[in-house]
Amino acid sequence: MIKDENSIKALHKQIELYQLLFDNINAGSTITDPDGYITHFNKPYGRFLNLDPDAQIGKHCTEVIENSRMHIVARTGKAEINKSHRINGHDMVVQRIPIKKDGKVLAVYGQVMFQNIEEVKQLATKLSMLESKVQLFEKELFDLRSTKYTFNCIIGKSSEIKDLKDEAQKAALNDSTVLVTGESGTGKELFSQAIHNASPRRSHPFVRINCAAIPKDLLESELFGYVEGAFTGAKVKGKPGKFELANNGTIFLDEIGDLPLEMQPKLLRVLEEKEFERIGDTKIIRSDFRVICATNQNLEDLMEKQKFRKDLFYRLNVIPIYIPPLRKRQKDILPLARHLLKKMTLAANRSDMDIEKTAVKELQNYDWPGNARELSNVLERAMYSSDNNTIYKGDLPFHLNYNAQAQGKNKKPTLKDAQSQAQIKAIYQALARTNYNKAKASKLLGIHRTLLYKKMKEYNIGLKPE
Incomplete structure (x- = not known):
């Protein structure tokens, strides 16, 4: 109970x-x-x-x-x-x-x-605003982390490029400062991104700053950030600097040779202490970052001219990586050209293209003062001037043909040379566009076929290579 x-x-x-x-x-x-x-x-x-x-x-x-x-x-x-x-x-x-x-x-x-159904509308509006903010933050985060190059992107068969990749891969495994030097267009940022992406910091930001592209009076605020009201035009709530954004990641200081002399001691302090203050603030900000620098200038010459501090140079030049120009890596020209051409045809939604043997020879004999950037420009022009799936010598710019021949003869250009080169270019282009049909090529050139044969013999232009 x-x-x-x-x-x-x-x-x-x-x-x-x-x-x-x-x-x-x-x-x-x-x-x-x-x-x-x-x-x-x-x-x-x-x-x-x-x-x-x-x-x-x-x-x-x-x-x-x-x-x-x-x-x-x-x-x-x-x-x-x-x-x-x-x-x-x-x-x-x-x-x-x-x-x-x-x-x-x-x-x-x-x-x-x-x-009240209005509550739903208000909630939907708030959610939409939040979603927009999330998308904005995701974009900023993506921009910070959007490194696309790895060591697999570095194309070449020369011993120089192989040794260089080995050296850079070793650099990726430690946290010391790297100084990448080389002429414009040699791929300094490519190597810098590859080092970051092979390092323990690869899942964290890779923050770029071009020291030559930012006005002198804005460079400090870009590097270190600022607080609200720090100067006229400052954003409400302030803005974090590149060193702050690079926390746990890598900061890439491009064109470091153009860093103003008055900014160099401030940079040196940050590199040594890993701490700084935003402009207009006294609060110390600490950031854990790895530094990779790049320049196409000779920093030792700049030091001699007192345009670059020696103490900063020694702080940056811990792991030096020098990228030789393309003219000193002749074995890399053809594989790099084919790689670039494949990317271009894919982007242009065109069929794969090949490079004819005499055109290859012209590419390899040219000295490429603009390095890979100039090679890319030449190939893109040739791709659009070609009427088929092969780039011939006649599709290449005039200065390439002349430069190669002038180098071989070791002489300066004359008016006669220029006329000859113009005729060679016109003949090659006509032959390429008519698939080496000499009757059609002579008609395209507006000359008799006999004269075309004579000119081809004079300029040693043979039949279409296999």
């Missing part, structure tokens, strides 16, 4: 707990039986409808709730989620959920999700 009384007391406590939980649901809620009669009606719903919750028990839902569909959901057994419901002239958002056991509806639970 006592056991039964204890069980009843425990059951009552459980029911009280459920009722307490039901009443403490912040949203207006009700439960009906399968016939639509109210069995539970919580206090928030009573306050919303200005009704006594207890007095609604036992009433049919349609007597209490305007436009109620609880009884319909009980009959269909299908839930209605996030539906519009109008009560007392107010549009609300509600849900009605059938409670089932063994496929049979035992009750229906109804809840007011939003008391």
